[in-house]
Amino acid sequence: MSDTAAAGESRGAPAGHPDDVLRVRDLSTRFFTEEGQVNAVESVSFTVRDGEIFGIVGESGSGKSVTALSLIDLVDSPGRVTGGEVWYRDADLAEEFRDRLPDAVDGEFVDTRRLPKGVRRALRGPAFSMVFQDPMSSLNPSVTVGEQIAEAVEVQRRATANPRRTRSRTQGYGMGKLIADTLLPNRGFTSESSMNRAIELLEQVGIPDPAERAHEYPHQFSGGMLQRAMIAQALAGEPDVLIADEPTTALDVTIQAQILNLLRDLQEQAGTSVVMITHDLGVIARMCNRVGVMYAGQIVERGTLSDVFETPVHPYTQGLLGSIPDLDDPAPRLQPIEGNVPSLLDEEMGGRCFFADRCPKAMTDCLQPISEYDADPGSDEHTARCVLAEREFSEADALPPDHFDRNEEVRGDE
Amino acid sequence: MSESTRAAEESATDGAAVARDEEPLLKVRGLRKYYFEDDTLFDKLLGRDPTSVKAVDGVDLDVHRGETLGVVGESGCGKSTTGETLLRLREATAGTVEFDGEDVMAMSREELTRFRKRAGIVFQDPFSSLDPRMTVGDIVSEGLKIHDLPEESPDDGRSKREWRRDRAKELLERVGLSADQIDRYPHEFSGGQRQRVGIARALALDPEFVVLDEPVSALDVSVQAQILNLLEDLQTEFGLTYLFIAHDLSVVRHICDRVAVMYLGEVIETGPTDAIFESPKHPYTEALLESVPRASVEEQGRRVDALSGDVPSPRNPPSGCHFRTRCPKVIQPVTVDIPQEQYRGVMDLRNRLERQGFSAASVWETLESEHDGDEPFERDTVVFKEALRDEFDLHGLSGATMDTVEDALEILANGREDEAAQRLRDGFASPCEEEDPLLSDDRHAVACHLYADEDYDADVDPDRVGNPMAGMADVRQPDADGAANGSAGDGDR
Numbered sequence: 091m092s093d094t095a096a097a098g099e100s101r102g103a104p105a106g107h108p109d110d111v112l113r114v115r116d117l118s119t120r121f122f123t124e125e126g127q128v129n130a131v132e133s134v135s136f137t138v139r140d141g142e143i144f145g146i147v148g149e150s151g152s153g154k155s156v157t158a159l160s161l162i163d164l165v166d167s168p169g170r171v172t173g174g175e176v177w178y179r180d181a182d183l184a185e186e187f188r189d190r191l192p193d194a195v196d197g198e199f200v201d202t203r204r205l206p207k208g209v210r211r212a213l214r215g216p217a218f219s220m221v222f223q224d225p226m227s228s229l230n231p232s233v234t235v236g237e238q239i240a241e242a243v244e245v246q247r248r249a250t251a252n253p254r255r256t257r258s259r260t261q262g263y264g265m266g267k268l269i270a271d272t273l274l275p276n277r278g279f280t281s282e283s284s285m286n287r288a289i290e291l292l293e294q295v296g297i298p299d300p301a302e303r304a305h306e307y308p309h310q311f312s313g314g315m316l317q318r319a320m321i322a323q324a325l326a327g328e329p330d331v332l333i334a335d336e337p338t339t340a341l342d343v344t345i346q347a348q349i350l351n352l353l354r355d356l357q358e359q360a361g362t363s364v365v366m367i368t369h370d371l372g373v374i375a376r377m378c379n380r381v382g383v384m385y386a387g388q389i390v391e392r393g394t395l396s397d398v399f400e401t402p403v404h405p406y407t408q409g410l411l412g413s414i415p416d417l418d419d420p421a422p423r424l425q426p427i428e429g430n431v432p433s434l435l436d437e438e439m440g441g442r443c444f445f446a447d448r449c450p451k452a453m454t455d456c457l458q459p460i461s462e463y464d465a466d467p468g469s470d471e472h473t474a475r476c477v478l479a480e481r482e483f484s485e486a487d488a489l490p491p492d493h494f495d496r497n498e499e500v501r502g503d504e
Numbered sequence: 505m506s507e508s509t510r511a512a513e514e515s516a517t518d519g520a521a522v523a524r525d526e527e528p529l530l531k532v533r534g535l536r537k538y539y540f541e542d543d544t545l546f547d548k549l550l551g552r553d554p555t556s557v558k559a560v561d562g563v564d565l566d567v568h569r570g571e572t573l574g575v576v577g578e579s580g581c582g583k584s585t586t587g588e589t590l591l592r593l594r595e596a597t598a599g600t601v602e603f604d605g606e607d608v609m610a611m612s613r614e615e616l617t618r619f620r621k622r623a624g625i626v627f628q629d630p631f632s633s634l635d636p637r638m639t640v641g642d643i644v645s646e647g648l649k650i651h652d653l654p655e656e657s658p659d660d661g662r663s664k665r666e667w668r669r670d671r672a673k674e675l676l677e678r679v680g681l682s683a684d685q686i687d688r689y690p691h692e693f694s695g696g697q698r699q700r701v702g703i704a705r706a707l708a709l710d711p712e713f714v715v716l717d718e719p720v721s722a723l724d725v726s727v728q729a730q731i732l733n734l735l736e737d738l739q740t741e742f743g744l745t746y747l748f749i750a751h752d753l754s755v756v757r758h759i760c761d762r763v764a765v766m767y768l769g770e771v772i773e774t775g776p777t778d779a780i781f782e783s784p785k786h787p788y789t790e791a792l793l794e795s796v797p798r799a800s801v802e803e804q805g806r807r808v809d810a811l812s813g814d815v816p817s818p819r820n821p822p823s824g825c826h827f828r829t830r831c832p833k834v835i836q837p838v839t840v841d842i843p844q845e846q847y848r849g850v851m852d853l854r855n856r857l858e859r860q861g862f863s864a865a866s867v868w869e870t871l872e873s874e875h876d877g878d879e880p881f882e883r884d885t886v887v888f889k890e891a892l893r894d895e896f897d898l899h900g901l902s903g904a905t906m907d908t909v910e911d912a913l914e915i916l917a918n919g920r921e922d923e924a925a926q927r928l929r930d931g932f933a934s935p936c937e938e939e940d941p942l943l944s945d946d947r948h949a950v951a952c953h954l955y956a957d958e959d960y961d962a963d964v965d966p967d968r969v970g971n972p973m974a975g976m977a978d979v980r981q982p983d984a985d986g987a988a989n990g991s992a993g994d995g996d997r
């Protein structure tokens with residue numbers, strides 16, 4: 091598949107690793123608000139491999155959650171995905187659309203952005219599913235937990251019953267599907283078997299007394315148990331890619347440890363790929379193989395965990411790492427990043443590095459749009475959206491400290 | 505836990521290992537805050553007994569001048585209620601709070617007003633804690649106005665109002681905002697800036713003591729670091745004493761001199777920050793520290809032995825040690841000697857039966873839902889018992905212990921939950937459920953039976969759990985023997 095990819099530039103899937111299940115290129119999402127156009131996600135590219143946990147880390151307003159929603163087409167008005175491609179590897183789907191939509195297909199990859207809306211939405215569940223920070227955003231308070239998961243199971247079964255999707259996967263994932271296949275040779279759609287499957291899922295995510303708890307309503311669950319229930323719901327579709335948006339942020343640290351263990355089990359045993367979105371660098375460090383750091387709607391640095399944590403090139407990444415107190419080695423003084431995140435309003439962004447107004451190393455070179463460069467230290471996957479990946483910092487080119495005070499309206503002057 | 509015992513200890517040992525010459529600025533003893541539910545007239549008419557929620561259940565704290573004492577714990581542990589109650593923002597159910605030698609609980613209205621000048625608070629949520637209709641200038645100077653400050657008109661011809669406005673400008677500048685933002689409204693500020701406003705407000709009256717209630721938890725890490733640095737600078741500059749309430753252990757380690765760890769309304773361990781983080785004693789503190797994800801590559805793939813289950817409800821805290829329902833080191837009775845995991849498993853099963861309405865029916869239902877094939881589902885006790893052995897890690901027991909467990913499983917399979925629980929209780933009751941362990945009386949103090957004997961037998965290895973506990977009778981005995989205490993090398997090793 092990489093040879094086909096190499097053939098076109100913006101046609102076809104981007105080149106990548108043979109294990110990629112997802113290749114995202116130049117994804118952009120805008121919100122059209124009364125105050126103006128907000129560039130929430132700005133030309134974001136990354137890949138996710140089979141059975142890995144890819145981390146996206148950023149502070150609030152960095153666009154990390156909107157990126158997640160954009161992947162699975164859940165962006166609501168006034169927001170809209172305005173550009174970019176989401177290439178998803180699915181041989182059967184590719185086969186189905188190869189003739190009809192040749193632009194949307196490349197080898198085993200399909201650009202879900204180019205698929206008809208209905209097809210794209212039908213991928214929610216079996217291809218991608220999502221776990222949110224707040225379980226109540228995906229659980230209905232007036233329906234029992236078991237019924238809601240059983241519903242998700244039925245949706246999945248209907249999708250699987252569709253001839254297009256009765257392919258067998260070559261990879262070993264889809265554990266739930268295997269179980270369902272062996273247990274339910276006739277694929278009946280009775281709600282009883284769906285309920286049984288729901289109970290099984292609840293058990294799989296570590297809910298004690300699953301049969302009993304299935305009859306309870308969300309408010310009867312504790313925070314940690316709700317998070318498990320939501321994960322069970324997300325697993326009902328046997329997704330290839332599970333997108334987890336701050337899945338442990340609302341939880342206490344001992345409960346967080348339980349949920350992280352659970353996600354790790356899913357990834358290891360069922361081979362599910364996980365996109366883990368969080369502000370917590372510790373969670374990223376424990377869980378992820380590869381990481382992207384987001385700032386002001388862009389991925390400003392990405393690479394392996396050690397690329398980003400040990401040899402960061404982008405001053406924002408360095409600043410982020412310098413801001414967190416270390417549990418095992420309390421540094422005498424933290425090194426915060428001065429200033430505030432920019433507003434992301436289109437008219438205020440300007441054609442420059444978005445971090446330049448806070449960057450201690452901003453130079454005249456930084457006053458133009460910055461592309462993603464290969465960064466030297468670390469692995470060959472290491473990239474940074476920063477001129478320092480290409481050149482050394484030089485005092486002579488540095489912007490005067492008051493450059494932005496003079497030239498731009500000051501927003502947030504901490 | 506009885507505060508009278510504590511008080512007796514205090515006077516008997518004169519603070520024992522606490523090598524402080526001066527009296528603490530703030531001294532809290534036996535603080536309790538209970539809420540009552542089902543306590544309306546309607547409930548009384550129906551003859552319902554009020555349920556008490558023991559949010560804070562006998563807390564002792566000392567905060568010394570110029571230091572930062574961290575109070576850390578998970579949600580519902582009572583840390584914020586402790587902070588608010590000791591400032592008398594809520595009325596305590598019991599206990600004493602002494603501030604600079606004065607009894608806060610007994611203060612008259614005027615005395616309380618004076619106290620409030622000296623002791624301030626910064627709240628967690630910079631969004632809801634500032635009145636959106638007031639300018640930040642008014643917010644910051646509101647306290648000055650309430651206390652009718654300045655007392656005399658300034659002699660430079662400014663009106664009192666002007667003086668207050670100038671003071672507010674000064675404070676805004678001091679917390680890193682600019683004086684010309686004084687007429688703006690909270691919504692015009694970012695979260696970090698609002699928290700700066702909250703800090704300026706707390707500083708307006710020149711307090712000596714400030715309760716910081718999760719002051720940085722709502723902020724992004726880069727902004728959080730700015731605020732932590734600011735708080736440190738202000739402390740040095742104004743000689744402030746802080747009570748820092750937080751759930752983030754890294755933040756606590758960074759900013760606090762001493763730490764008190766809370767669980768279900770009680771302080772379970774307290775001591776110098778380094779001692780707590782480098783050699784935690786209480787199994788709960790250990791688990792907390794173990795759980796925190798570290799932001800470094802060594803963290804990758806680290807699997808944490810997560811504590812099982814949720815924090816029990818404060819409506820019905822477990823008897824004895826409140827942590828025993830989750831404690832990985834819960835002590836076995838003298839009559840039992842099995843691997844600790846299995847003991848934990850037995851206790852988990854019991855706990856579920858006793859506290860969580862675990863029923864045989866639900867196990868059958870789960871088994872039935874897993875049942876496949878065309879045969880109708882039949883209840884098979886062997887399968888039932890095996891499912892429970894799997895779930896609770898009960899394999900590999902032998903002898904009398906096994907007999908008791910097997911008995912209990914058999915009884916349970918027959919749907920007699922209470923009887924099964926009773927059987928397990930008879931066979932496996934832990935010393936930890938009988939006595940609520942007292943907080944020991946050293947600089948690095950812990951409330952756990954594993955440490956009860958330390959002073960008498962320095963060789964007791966708290967990691968060697970699963971052993972019968974010798975000398976349970978001594979557990980409640982406060983170590984009046986201060987000398988033995990010191991020579992045993994307790995405290996922060």
Ligand code: SF4
Nearest residue numbers: 443446449456476477
């Ligand atoms: S491009 Fe320039 S301003 Fe932007 S992060 Fe790099 S050095 Fe700083």
Ligand code: SF4
Nearest residue numbers: 825828831936952953
């Ligand atoms: S007293 Fe017992 S249950 Fe409580 S922490 Fe100590 S060992 Fe664990």
